[in-house]
Amino acid sequence: MKNAPQEKPGAPTDAAATPAPEASAKPEKERRTPWREHAANKAPEQAENQPLPDPQEVARLYAEIAEHASKLLTGHMQRLMKNGISIPSDELGIAKAFMEMSQKMLSNPVELMQQQMALMQDYVSLWQSSVMQMFGAPKVPVAVPKKGDGRFKDEEWEKNFLFDFIKQSYLITSRHIYDAVADVKGMDAIDAKKTVFYTRQFIDTLSPTNFAMTNPSVLRETIKTRGQNLLHGFNNLLHDMEDGDGQLRIRMTDASAFEMGKNVAITPGKVIFQNEMMQLIQFMPTTDEQLKRPLLIIPPWINKYYILDLRQSNSFIKWATDQGHSVFVISWVNPDETLADRGFDAYMSEGALTAIDKVCEQTGEKELNLIGYCLGGTLLGSTMAYMTAKKDHRIASATFFVALLDFSIPGDLGVFIDEQQISSLEKKMAVRGFLEGHEMAVTFNMLRSNDLIWSFVINNYLMGKDPFPFDLLFWNSDSTRMPYKMHSFYLRNMYLNNLLRVPGGITLLDTPIDLSKVKTPSYFISTIEDHIAPWKGTYLGSGALGGPVRFVLGGSGHIAGIVNPPSAGKYGYYTNETKKNPADPDEWFAGAKQQPGSWWNDWQTWVTGLEGSKVPARDPLKGKFKVLDDAPGSFAKLRLDARPAK
Numbered sequence: 001m002k003n004a005p006q007e008k009p010g011a012p013t014d015a016a017a018t019p020a021p022e023a024s025a026k027p028e029k030e031r032r033t034p035w036r037e038h039a040a041n042k043a044p045e046q047a048e049n050q051p052l053p054d055p056q057e058v059a060r061l062y063a064e065i066a067e068h069a070s071k072l073l074t075g076h077m078q079r080l081m082k083n084g085i086s087i088p089s090d091e092l093g094i095a096k097a098f099m100e101m102s103q104k105m106l107s108n109p110v111e112l113m114q115q116q117m118a119l120m121q122d123y124v125s126l127w128q129s130s131v132m133q134m135f136g137a138p139k140v141p142v143a144v145p146k147k148g149d150g151r152f153k154d155e156e157w158e159k160n161f162l163f164d165f166i167k168q169s170y171l172i173t174s175r176h177i178y179d180a181v182a183d184v185k186g187m188d189a190i191d192a193k194k195t196v197f198y199t200r201q202f203i204d205t206l207s208p209t210n211f212a213m214t215n216p217s218v219l220r221e222t223i224k225t226r227g228q229n230l231l232h233g234f235n236n237l238l239h240d241m242e243d244g245d246g247q248l249r250i251r252m253t254d255a256s257a258f259e260m261g262k263n264v265a266i267t268p269g270k271v272i273f274q275n276e277m278m279q280l281i282q283f284m285p286t287t288d289e290q291l292k293r294p295l296l297i298i299p300p301w302i303n304k305y306y307i308l309d310l311r312q313s314n315s316f317i318k319w320a321t322d323q324g325h326s327v328f329v330i331s332w333v334n335p336d337e338t339l340a341d342r343g344f345d346a347y348m349s350e351g352a353l354t355a356i357d358k359v360c361e362q363t364g365e366k367e368l369n370l371i372g373y374c375l376g377g378t379l380l381g382s383t384m385a386y387m388t389a390k391k392d393h394r395i396a397s398a399t400f401f402v403a404l405l406d407f408s409i410p411g412d413l414g415v416f417i418d419e420q421q422i423s424s425l426e427k428k429m430a431v432r433g434f435l436e437g438h439e440m441a442v443t444f445n446m447l448r449s450n451d452l453i454w455s456f457v458i459n460n461y462l463m464g465k466d467p468f469p470f471d472l473l474f475w476n477s478d479s480t481r482m483p484y485k486m487h488s489f490y491l492r493n494m495y496l497n498n499l500l501r502v503p504g505g506i507t508l509l510d511t512p513i514d515l516s517k518v519k520t521p522s523y524f525i526s527t528i529e530d531h532i533a534p535w536k537g538t539y540l541g542s543g544a545l546g547g548p549v550r551f552v553l554g555g556s557g558h559i560a561g562i563v564n565p566p567s568a569g570k571y572g573y574y575t576n577e578t579k580k581n582p583a584d585p586d587e588w589f590a591g592a593k594q595q596p597g598s599w600w601n602d603w604q605t606w607v608t609g610l611e612g613s614k615v616p617a618r619d620p621l622k623g624k625f626k627v628l629d630d631a632p633g634s635f636a637k638l639r640l641d642a643r644p645a646k
Contacts, residue, residue: 057228065235075246091424092416094198097191104184112180119176126168133161143171151209151450156216163216166208174203190418197415204449210457218462225464232464240460249438250456252477257469260637261630264471265306267318269631270620271331273358277342277350279331279633280358281305283317285617287324292613293396294326294363298352300375301332302440304478304636307563308373310471314565316600323604325369326618328359330376331635335483340433343485344382344493345508352383356394362623367396369607373562374533377403378494381545382506384520385513397610399523399603401562402533405515405541407498411534412447417495422488429484437479437640447531452476472559479640501544519547523606525599527554527561528574539585550606551581551588554599566598573599 090096105112126142133139145152145167156163181199184192208214212222212230221229240249258264269283297317299305308316308329321327330351335342342350359368372380377400384395404410410417429435445452459465467473482490499505504512524542526535535553542549554561555571564571574592582588595602621627 065231065238069238071242091421092194093191093418093420094194097188097194098198100187100191101181101184101195104186105180108185111183115176115180115183119172122172122176123169126165126172130161130165139164141168143168143175145171149450150455151207154215154217160216163214166214170206170208174206177203193415197412201446201449204454207450207454210454210462212462215458215462218458221463229462229464233461236460236464236466244438250453251460251467252452252456252470253467253473254469255474255477258471258474260306260632264311264474265309265632265636266311267309267315267321267631269327270627271629271631271633272362272620272623272625272627273354274628274633274635275350275354276339277333277346278355279333279628279635280355281329281331281631281633282362282618282620282623283321283327283329283631285326285619286318286321288617289614290324290326290617291608291611292365292615293611294328294359294365294368294618295320296355296359296368296370297327297329298355298370298372298376298380299330299332300373301347301480302375302482303480304475305329305331306632306636307472307475307559309632310475310563313567314563316563316565319565319600324614326363328355328362330355331633332480333635334437334480334638334640335434336481337433340429340484342483344379344489347379347486348383348386348508352379353387356383358625360394362620362625363618367394367611369397369399370395371399371401372403373401374403374558375490377401378405378490378500381405381515381518381541382500382508382513384518384545385515386508386511388517388519389511389513393520395520397521397523397607399607400525400538400542402526402530402538402558403524403541404494404533404537405544406501406537407494408540409534409537410495411537412531413443413495416443417491419496422491422496425491426484426488429482429487433484435482435484435487437481440482441477441479444532472563481640501541515544516546518545520545521547521610522549523603524549524551525554525562525573525603526551527557529555529557530561532558536585539581539588543581543583549581551576552599552602553589553592564598564600566600569597571598572596573602575602 122142129140129142141164152158152167157167158164178196178199182196184195187195212218218229236251237248240251241247243249243251267283269281271279272282273280297305297308299308309318312318317327317329332347332351333339356368356370360366370380372378380398380400380403384398387393387395425435456467460467493499493506497505501515503514503516506513522542522545524538526533526538528535530538539551542551553574554564555573556564561571572594574589574594576588576592578588578591582591
């Protein structure tokens with residue numbers, strides 16, 4: 001998120017730059033060292049030149065802070081009285097993993113000493129480089145941020161001697177800590193993943209950008225506003241804790257700036273069917289003719305469907321409608337405790353299979369094209385295998401958006417998947433009947449903590465600014481729950497045991513399924529920077545199917561790489577035109593060629609190449625089903641209460 005443009009910063013003064021009392025009589029020119037010369041040439045804007053804060057605004061802020069702090073303290077005390085003080089436990093096995101790491105590390109003192117010496121050598125190199133720089137030598141950095149690291153964008157991190165020294169010290173230390181943990185030999189594989197992941201969280205937490213006194217942007221804002229930014233930030237912090245019922249829920253965007261159906265989920269359509277699990281939406285045609293085969297989209301129920309329909313310029317649904325598709329989409333219910341017993345097969349029977357029936361009935365067609373996004377793609381593959389077992393061949397083509405059918409490469413999510421953690425989660429879900437959406441969102445945000453946690457801490461709490469209105473983050477904060485039975489089945493059978501691609505490994509609706517018997521033509525679009533469904537894992541899953549597969553690798557990540565309209569002209573994508581995909585994803589990539597623009601056009605060419613005949617446009621107002629509501633429908637509009645369920 002970009003902050004408002006700031007005035008050109010200056011270097012903060014420090015004790016080392018202040019002349020000693022006995023030297024005060026000497027001429028200024030004589031008293032300056034190269035370091036002081038640098039500081040003198042970049043003096044900060046003086047606080048005394050700034051207007052005083054409005055006393056009424058200050059009083060209002062203090063009153064709000066006192067009110068919110070009082071509520072939080074009262075709520076905390078009430079919870080303690082009701083629940084008592086719980087003894088800390090290691091439900092995730094983190095402490096156990098770090099204990100094992102410490103033992104392994106201390107058992108090899110020679111390697112530990114070598115790591116310490118390497119760290120000291122880098123520190124010495126930094127000191128030498130810094131001293132030479134103070135005396136006019138060209139700057140030769142010892143450590144630089146990795147490409148794409150946006151934390152150190154402020155020019156003071158580069159130009160100001162002190163901040164550059166702080167930055168490099170942090171980068172050196174963090175690199176050595178991470179490498180030391182990652183290089184520990186002989187650990188259990190699951191515990192090793194945990195130590196590496198949580199070490200990275202620790203390192204990211206200690207970044208100098210996250211602290212007021214070591215972030216030049218925050219210091220500049222503090223001087224400029226005479227500390228009002230910190231007061232506003234503290235008030236924002238209390239607001240977020242109050243909304244989270246004592247737990248911190250960081251606001252990522254201004255939710256009040258968006259209205260479903262007005263400036264997000266904007267494509268006109270009608271809800272033509274609903275049951276307990278989903279609403280089925282048919283979108284209004286924008287062409288005189290439409291492709292004969294209708295298009296049904298199965299989104300994930302981890303999030304809501306309108307990620308594919310944020311606004312006109314980047315809506316896949318709008319674009320597909322403009323290309324002549326009769327577009328239908330499932331809008332999943334946001335489940336509560338009454339749906340706790342709904343399993344994965346319920347999402348198939350009452351969701352995918354029912355939607356297929358209704359689309360065929362509404363259009364009069366016997367074949368249709370399907371798209372499954374992420375978890376929706378996992379459901380699509382399962383549904384295809386089930387329908388194949390039942391000799392139901394209505395799915396003419398299948399498209400998988402960043403979807404896993406093989407879970408052997410789960411990426412960073414794998415750190416949360418083991419017997420101990422799943423059992424702990426099941427106990428929590430059994431009490432509520434579902435997994436709370438906010439808790440799941442925290443897990444996903446941790447995978448990109450600098451972008452999805454710490455950037456907002458800096459903006460909201462240190463800079464004292466309100467979050468910027470951003471449609472993607474509005475969607476990201478629109479939490480959804482997972483039913484207990486479904487989520488337990490999904491984690492154990494897919495992630496933990498990887499049974500989906502095993503013939504007969506999973507049984508749905510009393511039917512063992514086998515992906516290898518699916519002969520339907522399939523299109524897989526994955527993204528090269530995906531941290532949720534790593535592309536090599538999705539590639540392996542594409543090989544589990546028995547039919548022809550076109551695999552395409554897009555740029556960027558899990559969301560931006562999919563929501564990538566041709567008009568944007570961004571990222572590009574890789575294709576490999578070999579007749580049969582090799583088993584090894586690296587071999588496929590070695591023979592792939594990068595194409596410019598969006599993969600959307602490539603997909604359109606592929607799907608119309610299978611069947612491109614057209615029929616008069618289908619208007620949901622003239623269909624067989626009675627219109628129940630306007631898109632996006634009541635299921636999508638339901639937003640969970642700000643406070644997590646008890």
